[in-house]
Amino acid sequence: MSMLLPVPVLLPLSTAIALLLVRNHQKLQERLSIVSLAVNLAFALLLLTATAGGEIFIHRMGMWPFPFGIILAADRLTGTMVVLAAAIVAACAVFAQGYLSKNQRREVFHPLIHFQLMGIQGAFMTGDLFNLFVFFEVMLISTYALLAFYYNLDQLEVALKYTFLNILASALFLVGISFLYSQVGTVNMADLSVKIREIGPQPLMVITAFIFLFVFSMKAALFPMHLWLPSAHSISPTHIGAVLAGVLVKVGIYSIIRCATLIFIGPFEKLQTVLMGIALVTIVWGALGTLPQRSLKRILAYSTINQLGYIAFGISLLSPLGMTAAIFYIVSHAFLKSSMLLGAGLNQMLTGTVDLDEMGGMMAKAPYASALMLVGFLSLAGIPPLSGFFAKLFLLQAGFTQGAYLATGLALLMGVISLYYNFTTYQRMAWGTGGNEAREAPAIMYSSVTFLASFAVIFGFGVAWLYEWSQLVAYQITRPELYINAMRNAL
Amino acid sequence: MHSLILRTIAPIVLHLTLIFSLFLLLYGHNQPGGGFIAGLMTAVGIVLQWVTFDANDGWHRYNWPWDRIFCYGLALSTCVGLFGLLSGYFLKSSAYEFVIPFIGEIEVLTAFFFDIGVYAVVVAVLMSILTTFCDRRATIRGGPK
């Protein structure tokens, strides 16, 4: 397995190159792309099963020894995230097939999707902080191109906004790396962990950790770096919004988890209150932001901010229980939100709008599509026994166990608002009469939404699987010495 | 820019630039240089050359399929990495010694081919962007030619 670790990067990369070279043969390109995504998903599952035993796989790029070369590492967290990325990106690409066929720019769509996937998976695989930066750039630029895919003014504006703010974060990333390098002289994550623990949580190191928190907050859309998200979700093409909400923001979350459990353990303990505050403000902001919206996608976008706040809250507890809850939440939310954004796109396809005031009566007009959305809304609102409920439940348990009563109470109170917006949005969408007539949508779109939405049910009734897996992941990541030793002893 | 002197000198300068950039590419592993710098220099040289000839339409001469070339470059670099993977590690560099008649023994690092990929990507991407801009401008000004 160790030898195969570069596959999640190389497969999308080679596929993207191949797709660019055959871009005049549309059918061939589409097939190749879908096959590659399927192989990628299969490999991701293989990686997941391989990491399940607890072994941490290491691949030393160019055979350079620790900590000098770039080292890829795959633990359970990596396996989980790669599966998420592979599954969701594949579903979104399949969904896009449903309406992409007549667009002239489709010939670059598939290559770009693969480049994006490469960036995402590369970020999950790497054990090197600077390399993470590189893959952030790959992600950023491919996402930019995909956001502006239709090249209309709205989308260009959104893409520009996304890019400017993320370039700001990239600059901050470089500043952070230079601060780190000047203090400890290394960029390998495991080595950083060792050396930062050696010098202790000095003020400058705490500041450095804080800078990284901001950098990753931009990707993870946490307060105060969350401003770009709503428009990027709602104005971009649906499948891109779904990848953004399902996977890209999780890259930021993933990086924060790595910071909190591996790189900056000491400094993050000092920053715990701040992190918790950030999480709570994000929760509140996202929840309140959903209330006055008219656009279905925009509501989902604010709800993403809200949910990301919950995940960050789990991380901010800095305890195995909190991590378990956060991992559970990440997986549950990734499938959930991408299914809902695709579902919104499906409704857009059916009615030609995402404006809730123009929708109405979907329950009668498109019963299956609105049932899919209903599953999403129920899960998002935290209604048992769907996955969204358990995600919140475990978080609350972790919070109470930690003794963070007030913060957890506030998080719970926002649950009422989440009840409100989810149910009223469903009402406006599905109930009543009027609104536009429903058209037809290709079956392929239904199937990808169904695939993603089914996880809300699977991880609801089968909560034990995901919970126990999250525990295993949390067990491993809260013991940084496992990761460090694996890197040190790698062949 | 219709100065005769410039027109005469420009090709020479271009060729000199190209030679220098190739030198940077080939000797990059021992002296300052490398595929990245060499690529930039080549591209800048070409642009200066076309601007000297005809600022508006000079780019037509260089309207090559750059978008394919950068793909090949990226593919080359990736393949070098994959070649390393044959011995177990991605991007593992290895050295091969050849004896070439009259020149003697030379050592070739696989990393060198990686650098060539980098060079190709840098040149091709820059040229692709520049020609695309010019193409766009031409479209805006008078429809596609």
Next chain:
Amino acid sequence: MDPIFIAVFFPFAVAVAVPYFANRYRAIAAWMAILAPAVSLWALVLLYGEWSAAGRGALLYSFSWVPSAGLDVSFLVDGLSIMWGFLVAGVAFLIVLYSNSYLHEHEDMGRYYGWLTAFMGSMMGVVFADHLLTLFIFWELTSVTSFFLIGFWSDRKAALYGSQKALLITGGGGLAMLAGFLLLGQATGEWHLSKLIAMSGVAGKVSLAAFVLIILGAATKSAQWPFHIWLPNAMEAPTPISAFLHSATMVKAGIYLLSRFYPILGEHPAWGYVVIGLGMTTMIAGGLLSLRAYDLKAILAYGTISQLGLIVTFLGFGGREAIIGSTLHLYNHAAAKAAMFMVVGIIDHETGTRDIRLLGHLARRMPRAHILAVLAAISLIGIPPMGGFLTKEMLYGVSIHPGGPGEWAAFWPWITLAAGIITALYHLRFLGGAFWTPAEGTEISPKPGHDPPSTFLSAPAILVALAVAFGVAPGLIENTFVAPAAEATLGGGVRLDFHLTLWHGINQPLVMSIITVTTAGFLYWKLDWVSAVLNGAAELWKNGPGPNKAYDGAIFILKERTWPILLSLQDGNLRRYLRWSMVVPALLLLGVGLSMDWGEGIWPAFQGTTFIGASICLLISISAMGTALFPGRLPAILALGTAGYGIASLYIVMKAPDLALTQIMIESASIILFLLAFWVLPEIKIIPKSASRRARDWGIAIFLGVLSAAGMALAMNSHNLRTIADYFIRTTKPIAGFRNVVNAIIVDYRGYDTLGEITVLVISGVAIYAMLRIVGTMQEDGEGH
């Protein structure tokens, strides 16, 4: 499979199947739906047998769900849950029967019966759940299914409002209850109700917060004041739903919860105060509100609130008599109130209205419905021979010698008596408005109305018959259901043996009953006076606060008032976003930085600063400023280039030829790119900024500049350990085979990074190519606006 699982989960199976079949074979939808309560009842009978055979103790059934989180699906079968199970399934059976006549042909039966049976399953789950979280799961499901049932006629605005309100209040209360459960579980380390009941001294371990949160769950669900406001709005539901959820079962879930927690938390010092206070207020307020309502269903809804308050009050009193009385009253109330709702449904169905001002003299046109309504009403008023009389007597008896806090014991009989009078009065008003007196004014109901077919009347008739039976022959249920339920509520292995009779002889309760009926009769005769007083009071309080105003106000603030604040920050303005994303983190960093103890000697000494280095830095800063300040594009680009070349010269000064060369080439290439891009782009007009904005931007720039310079200086001065660079320098020649360490790093040590970076280049090439060369559609295909 154990019957308990069939009883709870079979309705869910039906709920999933019904919508599917209803779309194809409409006729069988109702028959499929009736399977759910029928099968559940059958399973309950089996269960009852099992439970009786096991000596009427507590039976536990469970299967493991999430063992690692201590979560299982477990059911507790004891007297209390068996009684509730029969109540729920029995009423559900009649409701489905009744719905068949009530629903119109064209209505969406699949949805109706689907949610109805799902609700029934959830309610069964609530009453049988043993694990606190299992209880919560089913509890929340009842709120959700109720939401969909209230909004069944989804094109009515009032249905939207009513369903939202019900969901927010009961669902929110549910979340509070969850928090309470979590705190309870944490404090006791136990999650199973059966174990908690057996445990001693739980009440002492539970904090007031946990206690209040759990009570909050019960109070919101059971529509206790001030959370009662959702119930009248929930009457937008089809009438069978109102009868089922909002009078017989769901609103009683709170009562169930209180009964269930009575042996666990009954000893809590706050129990008496909180529960009695809640119940008494609700009892009186509900009754008074009922007197002001004109919609028959609203009258019943407020009446239900009042009755729920009554039951809660007696759970607050506690003690043997009160528990028996309230348990029995549950039965009576469920039967009689559900029957009354069904009669209202019939009236609505046959006349087209439920407004008592439009209805009149229905006693003539609908004699059979009239008889049912009168019998149900007198049961609730407490007139013999109905079951209601029996319980009313018992409760009056308890109020004279109540448990609970002793300070105010003298008031309890009077308040209870007042509540009894009000109850009698609003029932008289109900009967009078619909059946006895003429309609007000000239308006009359849309349809004259007549008695419906017998099938429609059968369900309320069965319920009324039960209400009579409970009174005439209480022995039917006293030892089969009531006693075991009361035993389970009292806990501690109490064994009850009692015999109820309608006639107790002349005693204080009887006198109270007589006073109730005569006073109510008198007041009904003078109903105008009562209305005048109530209207006067309402007029006085018109501008005062109230729970409805609080609810609407809170929603208004959330929807309308918070957004402008958010919008002022999140308005889509990129400049604002950039400012925000720079300034807020900077301030937070500064705050964290200042809050820490940095120690001494942290600033670098700036030794070895050369004149040339300093001048280049100055040049770079000036050019950077120029980039921002020059009005035209060309000068700005040139200034930017100057800054770049300045950095290149810094590299030269620092003896880094590779970097310098790269920087120079990059600068040249980007200047060319900029020029070309602006060559293509149209000219834009730059709108000059106002002086205050300039000042602000300068301030931000200087603040950020100083902050980052300070950060850099601190970082410069903190070299602590050896860096990995030594290794690169050492191994470049021998291992990598290079002489140029920079290039070795680029293509070998960190070749993977380079691969990533050239990928970035390729992507940008592709992106620009795609955007500018392929003339794509400007609209989203198929998603067009």
